[in-house]
Amino acid sequence: MNDSLSATLTHRVNVKPIDRTFEVQQDDTILAAALKSGCQLPYSCQNGICGTCRAKVLDGVVDHAESSMAILSNEDRQQGYALLCQAKALTALTIACEVVEATQDIPIRRLVSRVDRLERLAEDVMRIRLRLPAKESFRFLPGQYINVVMPGGIRRSLSLANVPDDNVLELHLRNYGGPFSQHVFNVMKENDLVRLEGPLGTFFVREDSNKPMVFVASGTGFAPIKAMIERELEKASSREITLYWGGRRASDLYLSSVAEAWTKSHNVTFIPVLSEAHPDDLWEGRVGFVHRAVMEDYEDLSQHQVYACGAPVVVQSARQDFVALRKLPEEEFFADMFVSGQKTPQ
Structure with a gap:
């Protein structure tokens, strides 16, 4: 040529x-x-x-x-x-x-890790703890995600659910019945080797702002938000934090005890919301769509930042309605979304 x-x-x-x-x-x-x-x-x-x-x-x-x-x-x-x-x-x-200057100096790496622990947080949610080689460093910002590659080339993108800590990575996976989920729930065992690539994405708390933060999670969209909030608490942030976590049933809020604990010792408000509460749930909390719960509580979001993660319909509805109906500046809405393809439902 x-x-x-x-x-x-x-x-x-x-x-x-x-x-x-x-x-x-x-x-x-x-x-x-x-x-x-x-x-x-x-x-x-x-x-x-x-x-x-x-x-x-x-x-x-x-x-x-x-x-x-x-x-x-x-x-x-x-x-x-x-x-x-x-x-x-x-x-x-x-x-x-x-x-995004905050990620400029964080390299995207390809590493081999080992499964340190598998723990069912709900019938259809698995917590995967990966341990990296002792001499390997893996820098990331809470809220970012990694690509996990399994034998045979099965690949999924999963959000990191913990703050950087001693070469251990925490992931939350919902079982949607696909090949990756089936492997994790039925085949994967401790000490298995797992290849990963990351960190990826620009979903993380913008620390150059003091605005109150509203976090909106649906299902396992709680994973990166858990990491983000834990980081804010770790550094004793003075920013106001409100978490709305939505699911169909109470079991979808699989670590609600963790969120409840935050409210007892930190400046965190936790509002769980169920869209299809069942009598067996004995639910006495909020019902409906999680982003609607935010709109019921806030007439004006013009002085807030919103961080949303979960199913596309939740994130898209939140973005559209918060900007159009609650005066949220478009540049103050930050999101991660679980979609089919490279970034798939978790």
Whole structure:
């Protein structure tokens, strides 16, 4: 391939307002090229579903590819917005996007770990503790996730549920009946070798703010939020913390005792919510959709930060309604979402 043809396959992307630049090949998404270059842009699912990587194209033309209409409407596209994990550059670009400095110096590593312990937290939820080699360091921010690769290439993305601690990683997995879940629940045993890659994602507490924090979790979306809150308590943060944790049945709130304990000794409010409470649950708490519970309690979220994690319908509904109906600044909504594909339900 001659130099002139090679040049046509590469476009330069300039990130405002900090004037960071990187090159993107035609076959790469803008996000993939940014991460390869060491430019940490916001992202989570990498499937065009969560909306974390949504950014405005100030100049240039992109191919939106498979971007979800639910996340990126025609109106959004007309206004210049794109999902960077899906969009490809057709020309040189200038985009307006936050660069996530907090993860700049945290390397993405590929390691082999051992299963240290398996513990059923509920009939369909397993806690997996992985132990890393003694001489290996693994830095991450509470809220980030890893890719776990099993024998045969079975892969899942799982959020880290603990703060960095002595080379032990904690994961929470719900059994949805797929090959990965079946392996963990029926085959995996202690001391098995497990390959992992990470840390990944930009879901973590923004420490440059003193705003009160509202955490919204559904099901095992509690995993990264547990790590984030534990980190805030570990460093004796003075920020107000309110946790809404939603599930269908009481058993879905599989570590509610941990959240209850936080309220007794820290500045934490815990509000569990069930959408399909059964008489056997003897439930006397809040009922309905978890993001609706937040809206019942807050008329104005303009001075808050929201961190949400769980099923797509929960995260998308929270983002849309909190911004449109409760005055939450869009840039103060941070989310991780469990979707099919690379970032799958946990």
